[in-house]
Amino acid sequence: DQQVKQNSPSLSVQEGRISILNCDYTNSMFDYFLWYKKYPAEGPTFLISISSIKDKNEDGRFTVFLNKSAKHLSLHIVPSQPGDSAVYFCAARAESNQFYFGTGTSLTVIP
């Protein structure tokens, strides 16, 4: 049972435009959400996070939005850069400190 879902396996965006990556979850008990960036054959690297008590967190070009009622979060990257091309995973933390990951969205930023 996939508790965290990323329904778009891939996304292509022109350089300089906004990239929006979406993530949905089913467990209302998740208390912390994170986005990770992953290159092939490397471990995930932390990008940005948000607590369940907030609805927005911004860090430079990256902003994460959380809509608890819809159980939906999104990552906005603006402006997108070619170096942002990677696979992005959203993750949600359960009470056990276990993290559940989405299936990932492969972002390609076209120069």
Added chain:
Amino acid sequence: GAVVSQHPSWVICKSGTSVKIECRSLDFQATTMFWYRQFPKQSLMLMATSNEGSKATYEQGVEKDKFLINHASLTLSTLTVTSAHPEDSSFYICSPYRPGVNEQFFGPGTRLTVL
């Protein structure tokens, strides 16, 4: 961020052999270690959770006798894939839990290829 190392980064072995993967948290003591596996074009899937000095808890569908986890110290955990088969070929990633920190850090991963 925390420094987590894994060794080896890539290993190729023959079917039937055993492979040991080491994970070290270099700048903090990890009371809990999570081991994940990622197959191509799939998400990271939790395999097992281990607490220092006690037996690991395995997720459903993960064979505990095949994937031996040892968490003998607060800075080192090992995953041994016993009698590896081609279907075990995957990307294995460790993730030590750092108390009091919301972010979860990951090792760089180990790519296992079983011929």
